[in-house]
Amino acid sequence: MRAAVVRVLLLQLWRDRGALVTGFVLPVVVFVVFAAIFGGASGNTLLLRVVVADELHTAESRRLVDALSTLKTITVTAQVSTRAAAEQLVAEGAADAGLVLPAGARPLTQLAGDGEPPMLVLTHPARSVAGSLLVGHVERLYYERLPDVALRGAVSLVDALVVSLTDEQKADADRQLAAMAPQPGELADAPDDGTTMAPMVAQAPATTRGASIDEVAYYAGSVAILFVLLAAVHGAASLHDDVASGVVDRVLTGPATLATLVDGRAVFLAGQALLQVLVIFAVAWLAYGVDVPARLGPWLIVTGVVAIASAGLMLLVSVLCRSAQQAVAVSNVAVLVVSAVGGSMVPRFLMPLWLQQLGWLTPNAWAIDAYGAALRAGSAWSGTLRPSLVLLVIGIGGWLLARQLARRWETR
Amino acid sequence: MSDAPAGKLPWPLEVTGVSRRIGARQVLDDVSLTVGRGRICALVGPNGAGKTSLMRVVSGRLRADRGQVRLLGQSIGEARAQGALGLVPQDLALYTSLTIRENLEVLGTLAGVDRRALTDRIRESLQWAGLADRADHRLSSLSGGMKRRVNLIAGLLHQPSLLLLDEPAVGVDAASEGRLYALLSSLRTSGMGIVLVTHHLDDAAACCDDVVVMYEGRVVASGAVSEVVARAFPEGREVVVLLAETPDERRVSMMQRHAFRQIGARTWARAGSASLADVDRLEADWLANGVVVAETRVRQPSLPGAVAVLTGHTVGGES
Numbered sequence: 001m002r003a004a005v006v007r008v009l010l011l012q013l014w015r016d017r018g019a020l021v022t023g024f025v026l027p028v029v030v031f032v033v034f035a036a037i038f039g040g041a042s043g044n045t046l047l048l049r050v051v052v053a054d055e056l057h058t059a060e061s062r063r064l065v066d067a068l069s070t071l072k073t074i075t076v077t078a079q080v081s082t083r084a085a086a087e088q089l090v091a092e093g094a095a096d097a098g099l100v101l102p103a104g105a106r107p108l109t110q111l112a113g114d115g116e117p118p119m120l121v122l123t124h125p126a127r128s129v130a131g132s133l134l135v136g137h138v139e140r141l142y143y144e145r146l147p148d149v150a151l152r153g154a155v156s157l158v159d160a161l162v163v164s165l166t167d168e169q170k171a172d173a174d175r176q177l178a179a180m181a182p183q184p185g186e187l188a189d190a191p192d193d194g195t196t197m198a199p200m201v202a203q204a205p206a207t208t209r210g211a212s213i214d215e216v217a218y219y220a221g222s223v224a225i226l227f228v229l230l231a232a233v234h235g236a237a238s239l240h241d242d243v244a245s246g247v248v249d250r251v252l253t254g255p256a257t258l259a260t261l262v263d264g265r266a267v268f269l270a271g272q273a274l275l276q277v278l279v280i281f282a283v284a285w286l287a288y289g290v291d292v293p294a295r296l297g298p299w300l301i302v303t304g305v306v307a308i309a310s311a312g313l314m315l316l317v318s319v320l321c322r323s324a325q326q327a328v329a330v331s332n333v334a335v336l337v338v339s340a341v342g343g344s345m346v347p348r349f350l351m352p353l354w355l356q357q358l359g360w361l362t363p364n365a366w367a368i369d370a371y372g373a374a375l376r377a378g379s380a381w382s383g384t385l386r387p388s389l390v391l392l393v394i395g396i397g398g399w400l401l402a403r404q405l406a407r408r409w410e411t412r
Numbered sequence: 413m414s415d416a417p418a419g420k421l422p423w424p425l426e427v428t429g430v431s432r433r434i435g436a437r438q439v440l441d442d443v444s445l446t447v448g449r450g451r452i453c454a455l456v457g458p459n460g461a462g463k464t465s466l467m468r469v470v471s472g473r474l475r476a477d478r479g480q481v482r483l484l485g486q487s488i489g490e491a492r493a494q495g496a497l498g499l500v501p502q503d504l505a506l507y508t509s510l511t512i513r514e515n516l517e518v519l520g521t522l523a524g525v526d527r528r529a530l531t532d533r534i535r536e537s538l539q540w541a542g543l544a545d546r547a548d549h550r551l552s553s554l555s556g557g558m559k560r561r562v563n564l565i566a567g568l569l570h571q572p573s574l575l576l577l578d579e580p581a582v583g584v585d586a587a588s589e590g591r592l593y594a595l596l597s598s599l600r601t602s603g604m605g606i607v608l609v610t611h612h613l614d615d616a617a618a619c620c621d622d623v624v625v626m627y628e629g630r631v632v633a634s635g636a637v638s639e640v641v642a643r644a645f646p647e648g649r650e651v652v653v654l655l656a657e658t659p660d661e662r663r664v665s666m667m668q669r670h671a672f673r674q675i676g677a678r679t680w681a682r683a684g685s686a687s688l689a690d691v692d693r694l695e696a697d698w699l700a701n702g703v704v705v706a707e708t709r710v711r712q713p714s715l716p717g718a719v720a721v722l723t724g725h726t727v728g729g730e731s
Contacts (some may be wrong), residue, residue: 004521007514008507015509246501247519253471253492253499254523254570412434412474 006263027227051095053086055103067145096130098122111153148180220284221371226344228273232314233331240324269311276371298374305391319364319402338362422485424574424605430479439465441629447605457626458725498572502579524571535567557588568622617715627723644718656704
């Protein structure tokens with residue numbers, strides 16, 4: 001009898017192209033977009049549009065602007081003469097950020113002392129990350145492309161704070177530093193002749209795996225749980241349709257019970273979820289190299305409990321409502337809220353701590369955690385146990401409660 | 413009310429002293445009735461009379477505060493488990509995106525019909541209902557009458573001993589309605605007991621063997637159609653007057669005071685002891701109040717008239 005319920009839902013899904021697209025195509029599209037944005041992008045690959053206002057008009061300031069223009073990740077969209085003009089372009093969105101070399105500020109050669117800093121980065125609240133990236137680029141350029149300017153500042157600092165230099169020593173330093181200045185045309189290539197300062201900070205991958213695979217796996221898991229929950233909304237709410245249409249009245253005159261209808265839906269929703277997750281991770285494996293086959297066992301366990309959790313939870317939410325319309329509306333809102341809080345939309349590590357803690361009240365956070373543990377190379381299977389257990393409890397608990405609550409429709 | 417059980421076989425339906433209160437309202441008050449094998453029993457009465465509540469009690473969806481319901485001598489739970497009860501709800505309790513055959517396969521399975529038997533029963537049912545050539549059409553593509561027939565056969569696949577129908581012909585044209593009632597009549601030969609809730613009293617009179625008239629949760633009359641009509645019209649006739657003009661509010665009150673009920677804009681009927689002589693006596697009074705009678709006749713009373721007399725309410729229109 002449960003199979004009959006599964007068959008109805010399967011046929012209804014198969015004949016509803018909108019539901020098929022929403023359930024199986026949209027998740028893949030969203031996953032690919034998320035993976036491209038967050039998984040493949042970093043500060044070195046984001047292309048920034050920058051407006052520059054050089055109010056100093058010195059040789060050093062021109063060199064800095066020229067150096068900025070040579071960066072492949074930055075497009076200087078406009079060079080204006082005043083800070084106000086640059087601010088306007090950033091405010092209008094014509095540029096992601098702006099660099100101002102303000103008149104009246106400390107000279108570029110002065111590392112300490114009073115006065116405004118010699119370089120000012122303009123940011124927009126909606127694109128504040130662009131400002132942070134530009135600050136990093138400008139600081140790096142200052143030391144790498146204008147080493148003579150930076151060292152001139154260092155020399156004056158030593159003279160002022162450490163040991164007084166003689167006039168002869170100062171003149172000698174001037175000569176040496178003037179010789180370090182790159183000639184016009186050399187700017188395209190970073191100076192690497194030993195005349196510049198060696199970098200103090202190096203960057204190295206913490207894993208030998210392909211770039212950003214973990215981020216892709218994160219998004220595969222987070223998008224999977226989001227869409228598994230969303231797709232379950234209509235299937236779970238269809239119980240109300242059966243109540244309203246009289247199907248429940250008809251069915252309950254025979255040996256079947258409401259538990260039969262709830263169980264059939266639970267099986268269907270879990271099966272639908274398995275298929276959705278399979279499609280998303282197939283794309284993650286084939287297109288992004290997430291090595292699912294190598295971690296098939298834990299992945300299967302996690303996928304199984306994610307499917308059970310989504311089915312049980314959405315059935316419970318639906319049964320708590322009074323009509324199909326209410327169930328769809330409430331479920332959609334609930335899914336969007338738990339997905340936002342649980343990390344399906346924005347990586348959890350970007351969230352404030354209290355929100356991260358709140359996330360543990362959502363199935364999304366546990367599913368993402370479980371997939372992370374399942375797919376992380378070298379990690380032990382045992383890492384998936386705790387989140388899997390939580391998801392299993394959510395699923396079984398939701399299903400049993402839904403079964404019990406649905407009995408209120410049987411006899412008054 | 414109906415024939416006695418054949419031999420020792422129990423009644424398909426036996427309701428004894430059933431009462432149920434919901435909130436402050438007594439929706440069923442000491443209701444008793446029986447439905448015999450091969451008998452069609454119409455459950456009639458105005459809205460709120462308790463018909464649907466009684467159906468829900470019989471189908472096990474509403475608990476009775478007092479009284480007993482036996483199906484084939486068994487409790488409702490036992491009868492349900494054995495597939496003794498069939499239901500054709502007022503709404504189309506079907507899946508519109510599925511074909512007729514798929515609907516019947518699913519609902520037959522949920523009714524507990526064995527897979528192999530189900531295939532044969534679906535084929536036979538579709539032929540019986542004249543839907544064999546539409547078996548693989550989706551429900552959404554069918555006419556209202558066809559959907560109603562599918563709704564009917566979905567309740568019969570498990571060959572119940574008692575079939576409950578709630579307004580099975582609502583929303584269909586006269587031809588489809590006639591076809592549906594003809595199908596119902598043909599079910600008598602199966603020995604099935606049938607309870608039909610309807611507002612179409614002429615159809616009920618034509619197709620049903622017994623009638624149970626309900627009002628305010630109570631059974632006000634029951635028995636064969638002729639018995640119920642005779643109870644409302646002991647003299648076996650009904651006087652109908654056609655007024656020359658539609659009466660205003662004051663004149664309507666006057667007609668009602670004289671025990672006439674309105675069955676049309678200008679048509680009024682009186683039950684019981686009314687005779688043409690009575691009307692002649694009243695006419696003088698009517699004329700004094702500006703009511704002119706265009707025509708007076710005596711006719712054979714009908715079930716709609718009887719229900720109107722017994723409950724004080726016109727049900728489903730009367731002509």
